[in-house]
Amino acid sequence: AQSVAQPEDQVNVAEGNPLTVKCTYSVSGNPYLFWYVQYPNRGLQFLLKYITGDNLVKGSYGFEAEFNKSQTSFHLKKPSALVSDSALYFCAVRPNQAGTALIFGKGTTLSVSS
Amino acid sequence: GAVVSQHPSWVICKSGTSVKIECRSLDFQATTMFWYRQFPKQSLMLMATSNEGSKATYEQGVEKDKFLINHASLTLSTLTVTSAHPEDSSFYICSARARGANEQFFGPGTRLTVL
Secondary structure, eight states, rough: OOOOOOOEEEEEEESOOOOOOOEEEOSSSSOOEEEEEOOOOOOOEEEEEEEESSSSEEOGGEEEEEEEEETTEEEESSSSSOOGGOOHHHEEESSSSSTTOOEEEOOOEEEEEO | OOOEEESEEEEEEETTTOEEEEEEEESEEEEEEEEEEEESOOOEEEEEEEEEEEEEETTTTTTTTTTEEEETTTTEEEEEESOOOOOOEEEEEEEEEETTTOOOOEEEEEEEOOO
């Protein structure tokens, strides 16, 4: 079955430190990969995506993610965390088939302390 | 950027009543719309996929007679929760995608509370 795994329920970092939120996937073919952020009682906001090309993708708010095909991973990173980055982060995969919906990971809560 | 709206943002209803949630793409034509539900501190679970002008495709375990989806135009899809019960209380989120596009744009969500 196709799936997305976010192994950490919560990630805690101090402001100014680098952060990593992990994501691995199990999808056939060459999928499209996404990261979204969700603030309380809000919908999802798009951060970045990987379709093809350079494995390092840069997105909104200083976030970036690295696609690693051999490890089937797409970890989200930021060099210096902000308190305002505290939110729920979702990794999502779209199998490379027309009309298919996104498959979401369970989400990782990022908590940045001042 | 592409904007998707949902109305209402929150609704409280009595058990047994029906509730309609609207999802609109404001600045693009959404040939495909998706409906998700999210329980507290959990991921989004896809309920159904709807393509403009055709019947929605429901995920396994989702009752199509209870969750009626209509995608009558390229900018509007509706989800009607019929005969709602307290267990239907959840956060419902729609997303929309234009023809041939890779990216989905998400609405802000609708918080449904059934008393």
